[in-house]
Amino acid sequence: MTQLGLPDDILACLFDLDGVVTKTAVVHAAAWKETFDAFLRERDGEDFRPFDATADYAEYVDGRPRADGVRTFLAARGIELPEGHPDDPPDAATVHGLGNRKNRLLLAKIRTEGVEPYEGTLRYVEAVRAHGLRTAIVSSSANTVDVLHSIDAEHLFDVRIDGVVAAARRLPGKPHPDTFLAAARDLGVPPARAAVFEDALAGMEAGRGGHFGYVVGIDRVGRSDALYAHGADVVVTDLAELGGKE
Incomplete structure (x- = not known):
């Protein structure tokens, strides 16, 4: 799956919200x-x-x-x-x-x-879906629905595990992997065949702790070494660097 910069066996992509999809961090x-x-x-x-x-x-x-x-x-x-x-x-x-x-x-x-999206992320999510991969938004925020609605991006995600869902299901938050594991389970994909996309150190730890197939760190503030140290397999400054273009 070189067009997407992912291992060939990945079936689903799990995206954090703040700092990954939107400029709200x-x-x-x-x-x-x-x-x-x-x-x-x-x-x-x-x-x-x-x-x-x-x-x-x-x-x-x-x-x-x-x-x-x-x-x-x-x-x-x-x-x-x-x-x-x-x-x-x-x-x-x-x-x-x-x-x-x-x-x-x-x-x-x-x-x-207001809320602004990272356009490179939106293009990447669209490319992921065009290649037949399933997608989930995984955020600790209780405001996820409103934020996604404000940037017209609700349709880009098959599953939502956010602060509201986590509270209802009693899922511990990041750095525990439980919210990401719940997203993979809801998508019907084993963790080893799902990729995690995060900008937070706690998110890196959750990806590593859940034994996900690939952990992508997004470095918006110049801390790539820390992202690698906490579990990233690769670090980019924008998801456009991974590809996503035909």
Whole structure:
């Protein structure tokens, strides 16, 4: 399957959303920074150390379900908060409260700034489907349906495993492989014959942990070495580099 840059035995392609299909990773990072900086500034006062929207985002938050991102980053700072409840208000000093504050900021940014797709990815997905491969979108985001609708890309994916589906099925999020495994299962394809497309380190680990046939890292921010170290078989800056043209 040299036209697609994939091994010949691959039957399905599983795509992350933010940073792979859409240019929303930077919006997520900005929303996380605003959320964590406000919390840390109030908590730590003069000892305030801001959230790094590049390094901290990549290491602790990117690709993880929202509540896991809160827990992982705060644990790195030696902070533990009560779990709270999924419907906690955004001003609650709980894991879910901080997560909901971030989501409110994210949705406001998406409404004002809009969502743009990576055109190279859309062309690649269309080429994959033209070659008879099945496709799935696999994202920790609970806003996946709205985002895909906003770029008119719902029809490009046979299966959707997102934050809403994962919660309903009680699937642990990335770096656990369960959401990708569920997508492969819903497509009727063994993991060894499915390719994972991710930009997050947690996504690389999920692809490696699930023993998928091929793991493609998309390097949007200059961290190809880290993507390889966390499980990528190949790293590209845009999926157009893999091919997809007749």
